[in-house]
Amino acid sequence: MSIQIKEVSKTFGSFNALNDINIDIKTGELVALLGPSGSGKTSLLRIIAGLEEADNGVILFGEEDMTHIRTTERKVGFVFQHYALFKHMTVSDNVAYGLKVRPKKERPSKKEIEAKVNELLELVKLDAFADRYPSQLSGGQRQRVALARALAVEPKVLLLDEPFGALDAKVRKELRRWLRRLHDNFHITSIFVTHDQEEALDVADRIVVMNEGKIEQIGSPEEVYDHPNSPFVYDFLGNVNLFQGRLQNGKLLYGNVEIDAPGFESAENQQAVGYVRPHDVTIDREDTSNEAVQAKVVHVHAVGRSVHIELKREDTDQFLEAELTRERYRELELKVGEDVFVKPNQLRVFIPEDYSI
Amino acid sequence: MAGHIPMQHGSKNTGKRTAEEPLWIRVLLIALALGFLLIFLVLPLIAIFIKAFEQGASVYFASITDPDALSAIKLTLIVVLLTVPLNAIFGVAAAWTVTKFDFKGKSLLITIIDLPFAISPVIAGLVFVLLFSAHGLFGEFLFEQDIKIIFAVPGIVLATLFVTFPFVARELIPLMQAQGSAEEEASLTLGAGGFKTFLLVTLPNIKWGLLYGVILCNARAVGEFGAVSVVSGHIRGLTNTMPLHIEILYNEYQFSASFAVASLMSILAIVTLVLKNFIEWKTSQHG
Missing domain, CATH: 1.20.5 (Single alpha-helices involved in coiled-coils or other helix-helix interfaces)
Incomplete structure (x- = not known):
């Protein structure tokens, strides 16, 4: 089932939670709504579920207008951040709930419900816990029950609100991989809300980056990570180094050096900021071009497959971050306190008016 | 109070x-x-x-089986049977409204729910006299319709309803606020309508708190003196509840009879306390 969100706006009192949101989600897609808290991502998800009503705009499931259809009839599966399991029911009663509350005519027989519940509990690997109560389960197990419960009604759309937000790092990683596999097997159109960029990059087919009630960028994980179209996206998805300077003749001048700034050929003497990711930074012992700034190594963090180097620019005292491969790090034999030359390989330039962090 | x-x-x-x-x-x-x-x-x-029991068990049983005493007990039971279920329903409705919805004037509503706790029961009784007595606001209309409220059972029920209104709502509001509405929302997304959600999700979650509120409400409904005294008219065998009956007996120097009826109410109070403790123990079990 495809989902179209058209010109949706929502205010809470004087707070503009959502501002003219347009998203097209294809059937079977797994989309992440990514943004900081207060960016409106949860409000949007709740509007799609019908738990909240939009002030303006239309929500379509396939060709069907859902804007004024009640939650009860939208046939969405919703997974809450804090699970929202029914405390007084066992795991299997929780999963069966959506089938049991159906009107008599549409309700499957007791046997069918039981079979369905067993099948789902097997799917989430909790068949041994059928008679337990939610309070007797761990966080990860509870969220799997919540997922099984949502899937029991065979929803056309699966909506997940920070599903792994309350779990510890290891379980979170396991569970999101598992969600991805589940999605690959069932191809149910899914939207999940997260503030964790790593989670979004890891799991989603497409990422919708949101900020202050607006969409900053929509694209595949590669697109939004490698080609952010705004300073906000640059900053929010991963670490970034800022080179403040001046645009002149299609070049960004910063400190004593200059670097090409394609696309800004006509800009004259304008303040601008260049953005570069830590892994797009080269460190050299000698200055081979005119594009490097001098910096002192402040800290070396050598845990993991790459080495993170913290540096301090000699001219502006600004801190920079570089990510090197282990080989390159060994080659350079960097030590804290040494002077080196730092060069951005790929610099994306934005003029300050249109950025807000 | x-x-x-x-x-x-x-x-x-x-x-x-x-x-x-x-x-x-x-x-x-x-x-x-x-x-x-x-x-x-x-x-x-x-x-x-x-x-x-000062004058022996026979006087004791004679006192509590006296026709006036029996009618007082009967009236008290009628009042309790009417007010407690009504206030349980009102209380749940009020708590539901306050905790599950956002609207203007919410804090005003919470204040109004507390009003009966804040004002003296005598004033509460007087309010109903001012409204429904022969010279009251609706007095003439009620006289024409031949409806008696003051100095009759309806007045006693109304006054008791008013005084005991906050017990259930006050008990449920903090409980339901703490529980939030996530479970109800989950139920809605799973296709259950409002009534089914209330019955299958909300009610089981609040049942102990509700019972606790009902017990407190019940105790107060049985024991209410001030408000009921103002509206009842103290007509023996007709509009005397147990507390009023005790007062009359006491004023007539029938101490043993008065204390016999009082002992019945004390037993009820003890039963209430035991139940209350049981429920507290039960809720602590459920965490």
């Missing part, structure tokens, strides 16, 4: 604490507390029963 403290659902202090105070201070404090309890709670309770 200045309200009560809502039931505590938090974990109890289970850690053992070694007393650091010297022994004599501990003994003194415990003796003080126990002595206070004895003088102000246990002794009066015993006194009621001693006084009630």
